[in-house]
Amino acid sequence: MPKAGYTPEEMMTVAAARKLTGRAVCFVGIGLPSAAANLARITHAPEVVLIYESGTIGAKPHVLPLSIGDGELADTADTVVSVPEIFRYWLQGGRVDVGFLGAAQIDKYGQINTTIIGGSYEKPKVRLPGAGGDPEIATSAKEVWIVLNHSKRNFVDKLAFVTSSGYTTNPEENSGARGRGPTTVITDLGVMDSDPRTHELILMALHPGVELQEVTDKTRWDLKAAEELERTAAPTEYELRALRDLHHRTSIAHGAPASGG
Amino acid sequence: MAEITSLREAIAGLVGDGSQVAMEGFTHLIPFAAGHEIVRQGKRDLKLVRMIPDLIYDQLIGMGLASSLTFSWGGNPSVGSLHRFRDAIQSGWPRPLDIEEHSHADMAARYQAGASRLPFSVMRGYVGSDLPRHNKNIRFLDCPFTGEQLAVSPALNPDIAILHAQKADWKGNVLVHGIVGIQKEAALASKKVIVTVEEIVKELNAPMNACVLPGWVITCICEVPGGAHPSYAHGYYARDNAFCTAWDTISSDRETFLGWMNRHIVGTSDFAEFRQSIAADRRN
DSSP states (O other): OOTTSSOHHHHHHHHHHHHOOTTOEEEEOTTHHHHHHHHHHHTTOTTOEEEETTTEESOOOSSOOSSTTOHHHHHHOSEEOOHHHIIIIIIITTOOSEEEEOOSEEOTTOOEEOSEEEEOSSSEEEEOOOOTTHHHHHHHSSEEEEEOOOOTTTBOSSOSOOOBOOOOSOTTOOOOOOSOOEEEEEOSSEEEEEOTTTOOEEEEEEOTTOOHHHHHHTOSSOOEEEEEEEEOOOOOHHHHHHHHHHHHHHHHHHOOOOOOO | OOEEOOHHHHHHHHOOTTOEEEEOOSSSSOOHHHHHHHHHTTOOSEEEEOSSOHHHHHHHHHTTOEEEEEESOOEETTTEEOHHHHHHHHHOOSSOOEEEEOOHHHHHHHHHHHHTTOSEEEESOOTTOSHHHHOTTOEEEEOTTTOOEEEEEEOOOOSEEEEEEEEEETTOOEEEOSSOTTHHHHHHHSSEEEEEEEEEESOOOOOTTSEEEOGGGOSEEEEOTTTTTTSOBTTTBOOOHHHHHHHHHHHHSHHHHHHHHIIIIITSSSHHHHHHHHHHHHHO
């Protein structure tokens, strides 16, 4: 435990959770977005509606799911619908306020690569899992938030592959994108918002103890910063306790002894 | 009308070399027992279709049984990489694998189009994505009414769908509950359908609006208790997360993978024996 009393990942999760408020309808990716969205739900935002792409609407998991289709999500959901229905009626039908995603890599426009690292598409050096629901979440949610660790490996000048973007820079194109695309990126160092006109990410806030230099050092493009940078409030004891309890419950629930392999 | 058979007979009779096979189950009800039986029977040149290839296709790909894969997310859920899938794409081991890659929404729409016997699916999608540049089966069409650009892909009509479900009755009607995923669409899109079930009961007693596949759309029903392990069957057993984590190690090395497959799958006669084999391994 660092001397701050919390880890950078805890700060990132808490900062992401704080953004989700009221009765927002949130389409949740697995991992960090799911931890943040559930932290919001069990602390300041009990009425948020969490949707997972497995078709679980209004899921209220007591422990974090390991996959987007865990039984815990179905058991605690308001309703469970089919996969075509979740993507057609609920996502593309415009019911989702926030698409909350993780990413392997992003560029300065918040475009996401989850497809390949190095080499070509046909002959990649490292093949990643691919698109999943991201391209249409990015296209159809009213806005997209991305949460990921800040490093030179993740914040790149040019993506090897644009898996998911959610908007087009060509104003002539009647693309069908309904939402604003990626609007916010939350990392372990700070928070970036996209410029509504250019889509470029602008650093808006630094987490406690983080200096601007560290953020620019870990970003492979020339990151612009707001003139008056905000300072994120450190996690409160209440937030930290809720998050740690959630992770604790989760590890107990999923740490059952091996029954195979 | 569905015939109730052994899994061995169903796979032998309905899965041919070169068949286009869709083994579905969206993180839930994944038909692992059927996948193993395909490995035992050494089916060749399969054209695999599945939204999330998962461990089940990692096994088939690693054994060199697949010539192509159509998919939308190729990871080990909650763990990370699918190593056999990666090795096939990155290094062509044990043989090159042609991939056709879509998004989840698109794959779901393609099954719906297939079930509807329409030629293609239509949706809003892929805005700004590089995927359409690498997949000739993702194209764009202007809406004839509004001019909006929409993404279209050909319908999926696999030769055979293989699914797992909780229950069937004596007439072969199948009840699926919990996360129903893409089960219904995959069944109705495909030319033949095999369903493995936890149990065959006299009466389904399904609630009125439950997801029931009538026996007359299914070709074969096979009773295979535990047949979705290490995924789960809601109401019967939970996901075996430890196995999915262990798979990361088993599959990360070619020799370890082949040794494990030969010992536990090729070297056993059916799924029950496979379960005993891995349980014995765990005790030692």
